[in-house]
Amino acid sequence: MKKLMNQPDQYVDQMLEGIVAAHPKLKRIAGTQVIVRAHPKAKVALVSGGGSGHEPAHAGYVGEGMLDAAVSGSVFTSPTPDQVLSAIRAVDQGQGVLLVIKNYTGDVMNFEMAADLASMEGIAIEKVIVADDVAVENSTYTVGQRGIAGTVFVHKIAGAAAEAGMDLATVKRIAEKVIANVHSMGMALSPCTVPASGKPSFVLGEDEVEIGIGIHGEPGTHRENLRLADEIVDTLLDRILAHSGVVTGDQVAVMLNGLGATPQSELYIAYRRVAERLGAHNIAVHKALVGEYMTSLEMAGFSISLLKLDDELMSLLDAPADTPAYRQR
Amino acid sequence: MKKLMNQPDQYVDQMLEGIVAAHPKLKRIAGTQVIVRAHPKAKVALVSGGGSGHEPAHAGYVGEGMLDAAVSGSVFTSPTPDQVLSAIRAVDQGQGVLLVIKNYTGDVMNFEMAADLASMEGIAIEKVIVADDVAVENSTYTVGQRGIAGTVFVHKIAGAAAEAGMDLATVKRIAEKVIANVHSMGMALSPCTVPASGKPSFVLGEDEVEIGIGIHGEPGTHRENLRLADEIVDTLLDRILAHSGVVTGDQVAVMLNGLGATPQSELYIAYRRVAERLGAHNIAVHKALVGEYMTSLEMAGFSISLLKLDDELMSLLDAPADTPAYRQR
Amino acid sequence: MLTLETLQAFIQAYAARLAELCTVLDDLDNRIGDGDHGTNMARGFRTAADRITGETFADLGALCQAVAMALLASVGGASGPLYATVFMRFAQSWKDCTNVDFEQVARGLASACEGLRARGKAEVGEKTLLDVWTPASEALAAQPDENGMRAAVASATKAALASRDIPATKGRAAYLGERSVGTCDPGSISSAVFFEELADATVGGVTKTSWQT
């Protein structure tokens, strides 16, 4: 895999420089890998982050109605506690900070250490852990489900709650409601290559795909032969529906998320089937997001996220947002 | 290359079904490959289109402040005149229609035939032909420069003019001003594969790249060894600057456009260099667009477009837009 | 002589031949264009052939007009308007005739060439299908009989192969500049096949080239 880059060890740094150069509403805290809003607002602050390589997550969601800071680690590597702490300190307006963490051992440990340090400094801090990936059974493996693309719904909805002036406890309650109601699953047609290693994350045969893939290039739960888009969608959606408790008459938001190299045309082909299936179940799609929201470098593949909505979530989902990767009026 | 699709001959049709399923503000004219606004407005109408495979172009730019209709041909194949004519008829509100055509023999011939038929029906019709690609020298080959990603600036700016209620002649003049001031060039790290053929559009060695690439999978002007991102950016930007007449003190808009498989992280790494170079020339970037705006299926690579702005273009570029792929307040 | 039957048979035969050659034409277009010329042509002439199957037409004009409309609505790309133009010119030339002699065929071809030039704004030597149409129709004009038809095929074939050695200055291949030298122009090959099938339908006994990339 060829990369459009300079030195591999400058990959994240130069990416962050490019992000702030392109988006004047963002700025970088000097000497860190933290991106914050250029014009902060007095309100509960939201901080998220994780390894790099998932762009536009998470720096692309910093801005009005979503995050206040995004902390980027090395590619696919959780950022360190001191970086997270810098972000917390920078965005705290005295109304407290909510950390949105994806459920990976590394992310949880590094963010929790930062939270401990911030608490010791007297900052009101809460955390939520997103675990939306239904590919991994919770029961068999004690590690719990992973956090994947459904995290973007947490940013959007909890971000709208904070923007509306709600307090830390309320914003946390709402974030947890999103987490309880969002379920996702992904698959890959091809691997990705971490810049530092230069090697593909796995090797697939001409007709093979990985089902139940995460967002760090790790292999999925199993390997299959490539099938028609509709059949692949059905495999993922059946499992998501089984876990989600979404039933006829419910209102949902759907994210059809590209992992990096899959063309938008194919994401729409896949979304077509999702819409058809949900329509047949009489599940109403209040909002559909089709595009690249949480990627895995240049992996080909996609994930589906289904969020069950109630009135509160729906109105927050519909609230305005103005960030590089998510804008709505 | 594995595709996320069903039958190859349903590729475009199912993609369009997915687009209208995902975006309630768009609708498809039954029996055609034409996407229009669900809620048309009385104003000069803008119609664009071309082969499919460039998503989000062009259906993703249909909506408030940009296009009124997008006509999609087969993958990389211009739509037929009857399809274009259906679009023109659907969007004409009696104030005339402007066709935005990319400069390819096929597109020009098919859209012109449609324009002739529409004129015969008494519709006021004008056309502009975008030819922003500086990779191909105008002088040597009589075919002229290609239209590539710079087209999106025409949609945005002429779209804002039409939305503001300007008349057909004015909208056309403004579109032509954009065309005269936008210059682009692209390169590819890997080929793409048209669904119907299933074969890569060209074969590159492990260390080779194509410079001066179009957006239909055709090879570029020449092949080189892969170099650092900064060096590649310099190659493209030097040529663009030489053609553009942009000088110290000018205001510009920049598009750093991904061709499909290049991760956003790498687009930002490339943009970082563009910003650095323009900064060194004291050229002010009024607006930067970094992302996938005009793709070539799952090709890895990017293009740079530079648009020289005056006050008129700047205020229209800053006007609101609300389309699936381009939103701003 | 070209009759309603021979022209219908020609359309069917050409459609079948394009289906066979689809990959060859796509591969050629892949090298110097966007890889769809075979797919475009096969789709278009399949549509045209289906459109006229089982239909009766009053004259050659009506038949050619139906073919033109079918191509226009199904091909797209550069080849759609070009081949549609050919059949529109045929329709004008052979209006109200149920059959035409080789002089009239030659006039139809000459008018088609004129239409192609007007539509595509290319000249002979720019590595487009005009490189084939021009000498082939001139060959029939010079000798408007059965042998002239065969001479037209020979010059079409020769011109199609000769397109390999020149750079394109029109159409998508022009963007490659000198890199387009060494590959035959796909539109010239589909045109040479056009003449092979037209001659086979009208005079018979044409040895068909086995086109390769």
Place this chain on the structure above:
Amino acid sequence: MLTLETLQAFIQAYAARLAELCTVLDDLDNRIGDGDHGTNMARGFRTAADRITGETFADLGALCQAVAMALLASVGGASGPLYATVFMRFAQSWKDCTNVDFEQVARGLASACEGLRARGKAEVGEKTLLDVWTPASEALAAQPDENGMRAAVASATKAALASRDIPATKGRAAYLGERSVGTCDPGSISSAVFFEELADATVGGVTKTSWQT
């Protein structure tokens, strides 16, 4: 005996060894994780080694605290907080000492194990670095002398290799379920190397395993 000098030498040697093994560890992590364990560890211990180079430390506590901070600020991922915890526990255990005997080393290791368990919430047998740290520190505790150090290395090596045969139920490899069987846990290998280098720095003459994927 562990002195300020031997501990400094150990950090340098371990950093160098991780640089050599970077690809092996990345490759292992590639198979059952995200392919960065070697890069993470090499980056972290290079930072720690550079941080302490040329510095003088009042005691082992201060030295270990400096290493912990360097790891915490440079590794990230799962291994950052885990290895940082190890050195924080060392710092507590060896506070105010400029050298410690093997009993104290054993207590430091036991405290590190406790810290790892608390931080990672894993138990032995879940295919994490705990599978190595637990038996290795127990071996030294059972025999707190030079031979005990060598026994610790032997059980570390054995446990690291044995991690191949079990499925992961903690960490990133857990998402693979049974597919994680057949590959050694990268964190267990980096831990076995930790014990090899620690023993080599303190007692010398350790035969180093040539780790392969």
